[in-house]
Amino acid sequence: MNGASPTRVLVADDQTVVREGIVMLLGLLPGIEVVGAAADGEEAVALVERHRPDVVLMDLRMPRCDGVEATRRIRAAHPETEVVVLTTYADDDSLFPALQAGARGYLTKDAGGDEIARAIADVRSGAAGLSPQVQLRLLERLAEGAGQATAPGASAGAPGGASGPGTGRPGELPDGLTAREAEVLALIAEGLSNTEIARRLFVSPATVKTHINNLFAKTGVRDRAQAVAYAFRHGLTGTQQ
Known part of the structure; x- marks a missing residue:
């Protein structure tokens, strides 16, 4: 310590x-x-x-x-x-x-x-x-969700035009997340700390903290564990930028 x-x-x-x-x-x-x-x-x-x-x-x-x-x-x-x-x-x-x-x-x-x-x-x-x-199970759950999202008819447009979890159009991020916020969320789901995320994205830790505060507010999650669950539930991991 x-x-x-x-x-x-x-x-x-x-x-x-x-x-x-x-x-x-x-x-x-x-x-x-x-x-x-x-x-x-x-x-x-x-x-x-x-x-x-x-x-x-x-x-x-x-x-x-x-x-x-x-x-x-x-x-x-x-x-x-x-x-x-x-x-x-x-x-x-x-x-x-x-x-x-x-x-x-x-x-x-x-x-x-x-x-x-x-x-x-x-x-x-x-x-x-x-x-x-547990990480493996989360990845398997993600793969299962991705398979359902790309199954025939899954993106054909349900009533109201929704085509994925929390989205209105194909490729649209849920809850108004920006591409950078989704990227930070994916790295949180990988288990990275703020400092590690900052190194990965070549930004300052303060910038990372701002992105995290913003995405927490938009998604309604209270902490990083809930953010991980949210990321896997919505398919927002390193495989989706």
Whole structure:
């Protein structure tokens, strides 16, 4: 962490042996301080209020309040606290609701200590902390959406002239995004930080931040994880400029 204060992490998992194992693992990682452990989403919300951690490692399937609802409540009340999902499940019904609720990272429980540490560091720096399996699923979902969009009759003009997600004409970007904003959004979906986007586009980080603020306002997303979900939902990735 380059001499900075340790990242304060809260763990939420309803299985005692798993929860204690994660806490023990995190205790061995440099630059990380575990500030609490919750047995369900309700307790996770309460402990975030008490300890104000930097990152929550959140299981999804928990009693009383599941991980998606807990993530939504935490991000709404404490937007400075990032959420990384750590779960057994990587199916669409688990993945996309978690990202839409505000999670910026998503790992499966076969992740090692290095991968967990990297995801925690990534979300703290403003990037997405997604496992390779999750990134692959997002790309597959994109390909499925692109296939539907180019299927016979898909662009033939439904009533009202719509020809794609959120668009009115072929090639038109949704929600009034400019070509540059769509390009920045695609790079966010790749998991790049503001600094990395600035290098890629040969602009200043301040310019990148302006583009991000503008595209967030136009699309109605609250954070980078929702921006990633939006980008894949609308087919706005590196394959579309």
